[in-house]
Amino acid sequence: MKLLKLSFLFTALSLLFVNNILMAQEHHEATVKGLDPDSVISWLKKGNTEFEKNENIKHAIDPKLRMELAKGQNPQAIILTCSDSRVSPELIFNKGLGDLFVVRVAGNVTDDAVLGSIEYSAEHLHTPLIVVMGHTNCGAIAAAVSDQDDKDVHTADINNMIRTLTDKIQQAVLFANEKDPDPTRNALVSNIKYNTAILRNTHPTLSNLIQKHELKVVGAVYHLETGKVEWLDK
Numbered sequence: 478m479k480l481l482k483l484s485f486l487f488t489a490l491s492l493l494f495v496n497n498i499l500m501a502q503e504h505h506e507a508t509v510k511g512l513d514p515d516s517v518i519s520w521l522k523k524g525n526t527e528f529e530k531n532e533n534i535k536h537a538i539d540p541k542l543r544m545e546l547a548k549g550q551n552p553q554a555i556i557l558t559c560s561d562s563r564v565s566p567e568l569i570f571n572k573g574l575g576d577l578f579v580v581r582v583a584g585n586v587t588d589d590a591v592l593g594s595i596e597y598s599a600e601h602l603h604t605p606l607i608v609v610m611g612h613t614n615c616g617a618i619a620a621a622v623s624d625q626d627d628k629d630v631h632t633a634d635i636n637n638m639i640r641t642l643t644d645k646i647q648q649a650v651l652f653a654n655e656k657d658p659d660p661t662r663n664a665l666v667s668n669i670k671y672n673t674a675i676l677r678n679t680h681p682t683l684s685n686l687i688q689k690h691e692l693k694v695v696g697a698v699y700h701l702e703t704g705k706v707e708w709l710d711k
């Protein structure tokens with residue numbers, strides 16, 4: 478009987494050990510170097526489906542991983558997205574510490590500081606994918622659309638610093654030439670496409686990496702209500 482108990486204990490411990498290894502491997506898939514851009518998109522899609530369905534949610538923040546990452550980072554995707562408190566990339570894509578290089582600014586617009594941050598990850602950390610991700614019910618987009626509709630009424634409502642953002646979004650709407658009949662959706666998608674184009678075409682370091690197929694830039698919309706990420710580029 479004692480032997481049987483020991484045997485059961487041994488089996489249970491073995492299962493626990495194997496399970497821990499599998500969990501470690503599952504997370505480690507994210508930190509393996511050299512994934513191509515399309516594989517990273519699939520990896521993000523899988524994480525977003527898990528988040529959307531609230532299944533297999535992992536909070537990869539254990540002390541061992543933290544110590545390992547202190548030696549160096551190897552993020553697999555750069556996410557340029559809005560500062561909105563409901564749009565947290567690590568949660569939306571079900572990823573952990575060290576997985577994503579995140580740049581956040583209201584309205585997910587680009588400026589020199591944003592471009593410099595993105596360039597650092599793409600060039601020096603060899604991150605193969607940039608996702609420009611806007612979201613539904615975005616305050617910055619709403620302000621830009623409202624200001625565009627009726628400049629006289631709304632000009633006084635938007636102070637100068639916020640205007641820096643809305644001006645950029647309005648500029649994006651003019652350049653992107655989207656034709657969505659819903660002005661808010663039109664501005665949301667135009668802003669993503671415009672900033673995606675800036676990253677693809679106006680920055681020599683990034684353009685060079687794209688030409689060598691070492692980097693891809695894609696656009697996406699995060700839907701607050703459903704938790705789903707809609708991919709704008711195939």
Ligand SMILES: [Zn+2]
Pocket residue numbers: 559560561583584612614615616617618
């Ligand atoms: Zn927003």
